[in-house]
Amino acid sequence: MKSGDKMRTSWIRKSFRNKLLVIFILLIFIPIGFIYIIYNNVMKSIITTKYSESAKQSVYEAGSNIDFIIDSIADLSDMVVxxxxxxxxxxxxxxxxxxxxxxxxxxxxxxxxxxxxxxxxxxxxxxxxxxxxxxxxxxxxxxxxxxxxxxxxxxxxxxxxxxxxxxxxxxxxxxxxxxxxxxxxxxxxxxxxxxxxxxxxEDSYKSLITEENSELFICNEKGQIISHPNKEIIGKNIEEKNYAKEVLSAKIDMGSIEFTDDNVEKVCIYSNITSTDWKIVKIVTKEYLYKEITNMQRYMLIGVIIYIVITIIICLFFSSQISKPMVSMRNMMKKAEDGDLHVRINIDRIDELGELGNSFNNMIGKMNEVVDKLVEEERIKKELELETLHAQINPHFLYNTLNTIKWMAKIQGDKSVSNAVTSLIKLLRVSINLGKEMITLEDEVDYVKNYIKIQNLRFNEKVNIIYNIHEDCLNCSIPKLILQPIVENSLIYGIREDEEEEPLEISIKACIEGENLIILVEDNGPGISEEDLEKIFTKEKDVNKFSKVGLNNVNERIKLYCGEEYGIKIGNRSEIGTYVKVTIPRGIMRKPTGDFLVDKEGDESL
CATH class of the missing domain: 3.30.450.20 (PAS domain)
Structure with missing residues (x-):
C-alpha cells in the first residue's frame, strides 16, 4: 500500500468525526442516485401514462354530461308527443x-x-x-x-x-x-x-380548456363541428386534419392519438357521445402535456443539490459537536458503572445528546430512589418485627408456663381454665416463629378460632362466628396475623356488656376472584362512626391491642408484602353492622376437592 493510501486510511480510522462524515455522504449519495435512475427509467413513463389516462377520463366525463343533456331533451320530446x-x-x-x-x-x-x-x-x-x-x-x-x-x-x-x-x-x-x-x-x-x-x-366542457394552445370541440360523424368556444368555427369540417380519419372511424368509447401538426407534436383525446353520433375532441400539445413532469424533474434536481449542500454542512457541524460531549458522557457512565450513583452529566444541549444526558441523569436518580425505597421498606419491615417482639412477653417462656398450668387445671378438673389456656397456647404457637411471615389461610383461621374461644370466656359466650370458606382457599399463603386484628375490631365496636344484648355474630367468607384471594369479614354490630373510620388507617400506634398495631398495621403489611394495589377496605353494611374486605394475591393453592366448606365456631378443624 502506498504512503498516501495509508495516510487516508489512518485519517478515517482515527477520527470519529471523519467516520461520521464519510457515512453521511455515502448515505446521501447512494439513495439519491438510485432514486434518480429509477425515476428517469420508470417513473417518467408511469407518470406520463397516468396523466394521459386522467385527461381521457376528463373528456369522457364531459361527454357523459353532454349525454345527460341530450337524454333530457329526448325525454322532453317523449313527454310532448x-x-x-x-x-x-x-x-x-x-x-x-x-x-x-x-x-x-x-x-x-x-x-x-x-x-x-x-x-x-x-x-x-x-x-x-x-x-x-x-x-x-x-x-x-x-x-x-x-x-x-x-x-x-x-x-x-x-x-x-x-x-x-x-x-x-x-x-x-x-x-x-x-x-x-x-x-x-x-x-x-x-x-x-x-x-x-x-x-x-360549451358549458359542459369549457372547464377542461385549461392548457395553452389547446382546442376542444364537438363534431358529428362526418367531421362537421357542432360546438366550439370560437363560434366562427362552428359548421366547419375537420376531415383534412391529420387525426380526423382515425377519430371519426374509431369504434371505442374513448381514446387518444399522437400526431404532428406544423412540426408540433400533439395529442388528440376523444370520446363518443353515445346518445348521438357526435364526438367530443380535445387537442393538446405534448409540450404542455409533459410540462408538469419536466418542471417536476427540474425542481427535484434543484432540491437534491440544495439538500446535499445543506446536509454536508450540517454533517460537518454536528460531527464536530458530537465527539466532545460523548467523551464526557463516557467518563460519567464509567463512574456509574464503578458504583458511584451520585454522578451527573452536565451537558447544556437540547438535542439528542442532551436528551441522552438527561435520561442518564434521570436513570441514576431513579436508581437512587429505588435503593432508598428498598432501604426504607426493609427498615419498616424490621420495625414491624420489633413491634411484634414488644407485643410478646417472652413467648417461649409463656408457652411452657401455660402448658404447665393447662395440665394442672386438667388434673384439678377445671375444664374452662384448661380450654382457655389451650387456646392461648395455640395463639402463642403462631407468634413464636417470627421468621415465618407467611402462613396458610387454614392456619390463620385456626388462630382466629382459638382467639374467639378466649373471648367467649371473657364475654360469656356472646360471640358467634361462622366460617364460609371455599376449600380452594385454605392452602393460600397470606401474611401472618391479618384476620385476628379484624375480628378484634368487630369485638371492640360490636360487643356490649348488657346481659340482654343479642350475641355478636361474625361471618368470615373467602373465595377466589381471578388471581386474587378475597376475604370478607362481616358482623351485626352497631357499625363504626365516620370519625372512627377516618382514624382506622392513621399511623398512630396502639400498644393496647394484641395484634400488630391494629387494622392500619394489617393494611401496611399487606401492601408491603403484596403491593400497593392490595390491602383492606372497611365500611358499614347497608342494614346493620360492619364489613372488612381483604384483597391479596391468591398465592399457592391446592387443587379444589369440593364446594364451600361451612363451619361453626367451636369445631376443631376446617
Whole structure:
C-alpha cells in the first residue's frame, strides 16, 4: 500500500468525526442516485401514462354530461308527443284547441332550462313558443324526418338571430326533430322541433380548456363541428386534419392519438357521445402535456443539490459537536458503572445528546430512589418485627408456663381454665416463629378460632362466628396475623356488656376472584362512626391491642408484602353492622376437592 493510501486510511480510522462524515455522504449519495435512475427509467413513463389516462377520463366525463343533456331533451320530446291533451288538441281544429296547443307547448318550454324554443308544424298550422327567431340559416333538411316513423333526428348547429325586445342577437342552435304519430291510428299528425342553445354544450366542457394552445370541440360523424368556444368555427369540417380519419372511424368509447401538426407534436383525446353520433375532441400539445413532469424533474434536481449542500454542512457541524460531549458522557457512565450513583452529566444541549444526558441523569436518580425505597421498606419491615417482639412477653417462656398450668387445671378438673389456656397456647404457637411471615389461610383461621374461644370466656359466650370458606382457599399463603386484628375490631365496636344484648355474630367468607384471594369479614354490630373510620388507617400506634398495631398495621403489611394495589377496605353494611374486605394475591393453592366448606365456631378443624 502506498504512503498516501495509508495516510487516508489512518485519517478515517482515527477520527470519529471523519467516520461520521464519510457515512453521511455515502448515505446521501447512494439513495439519491438510485432514486434518480429509477425515476428517469420508470417513473417518467408511469407518470406520463397516468396523466394521459386522467385527461381521457376528463373528456369522457364531459361527454357523459353532454349525454345527460341530450337524454333530457329526448325525454322532453317523449313527454310532448305522448301527452294526451296535446294529441287531443292536435286532432281538434277549433280555436280553443289552437290556444290549448300553445299553452301546452309553452309549459313544456318554460319547465326545461335547456330548451330555447319549440316549433310545431301540422298540415294546417304552425306553432312556435319560446325564442322568436328572425333569421335562420338554411341547414335543416326536413326530408331526414319524413323518412322516419317517429324516431329522433338530431340536426347540426346552425346560426340564428333571436329577437330580444327591439333588437336582435346572434345565437347558435342545434335541434331535435321528430314526427308526431297518433299511437291509436298511426297517422302522421305533424312535426315538432326542439331548439337548444349551443352554449349548453360549451358549458359542459369549457372547464377542461385549461392548457395553452389547446382546442376542444364537438363534431358529428362526418367531421362537421357542432360546438366550439370560437363560434366562427362552428359548421366547419375537420376531415383534412391529420387525426380526423382515425377519430371519426374509431369504434371505442374513448381514446387518444399522437400526431404532428406544423412540426408540433400533439395529442388528440376523444370520446363518443353515445346518445348521438357526435364526438367530443380535445387537442393538446405534448409540450404542455409533459410540462408538469419536466418542471417536476427540474425542481427535484434543484432540491437534491440544495439538500446535499445543506446536509454536508450540517454533517460537518454536528460531527464536530458530537465527539466532545460523548467523551464526557463516557467518563460519567464509567463512574456509574464503578458504583458511584451520585454522578451527573452536565451537558447544556437540547438535542439528542442532551436528551441522552438527561435520561442518564434521570436513570441514576431513579436508581437512587429505588435503593432508598428498598432501604426504607426493609427498615419498616424490621420495625414491624420489633413491634411484634414488644407485643410478646417472652413467648417461649409463656408457652411452657401455660402448658404447665393447662395440665394442672386438667388434673384439678377445671375444664374452662384448661380450654382457655389451650387456646392461648395455640395463639402463642403462631407468634413464636417470627421468621415465618407467611402462613396458610387454614392456619390463620385456626388462630382466629382459638382467639374467639378466649373471648367467649371473657364475654360469656356472646360471640358467634361462622366460617364460609371455599376449600380452594385454605392452602393460600397470606401474611401472618391479618384476620385476628379484624375480628378484634368487630369485638371492640360490636360487643356490649348488657346481659340482654343479642350475641355478636361474625361471618368470615373467602373465595377466589381471578388471581386474587378475597376475604370478607362481616358482623351485626352497631357499625363504626365516620370519625372512627377516618382514624382506622392513621399511623398512630396502639400498644393496647394484641395484634400488630391494629387494622392500619394489617393494611401496611399487606401492601408491603403484596403491593400497593392490595390491602383492606372497611365500611358499614347497608342494614346493620360492619364489613372488612381483604384483597391479596391468591398465592399457592391446592387443587379444589369440593364446594364451600361451612363451619361453626367451636369445631376443631376446617
Amino acid at each position: 305522448t301527452n294526451r291533451d296535446f294529441i287531443e288538441s292536435l286532432k281538434s281544429s277549433s280555436t280553443e284547441s289552437h290556444e290549448e296547443l300553445n299553452n301546452i307547448l309553452r309549459n313544456f318550454c318554460t319547465t326545461n332550462e335547456e330548451v330555447e324554443s319549440i316549433y310545431l308544424t301540422t298540415k294546417h298550422n304552425i306553432y312556435n313558443v319560446g325564442a322568436s327567431k328572425t333569421y335562420v340559416k338554411q341547414g335543416i333538411d326536413i326530408n331526414d324526418i319524413d323518412k322516419t316513423h317517429g324516431e329522433l333526428v338530431w340536426f347540426d348547429t346552425i346560426p340564428v338571430k333571436v329577437k330580444i325586445l327591439s333588437g336582435e342577437i346572434p345565437k347558435n342552435y342545434f335541434s331535435l326533430g321528430r314526427k308526431i304519430i297518433d299511437l291509436n291510428s298511426l297517422k302522421d299528425m305533424g312535426t315538432i322541433f326542439i331548439d337548444v342553445d349551443e352554449t349548453i354544450l
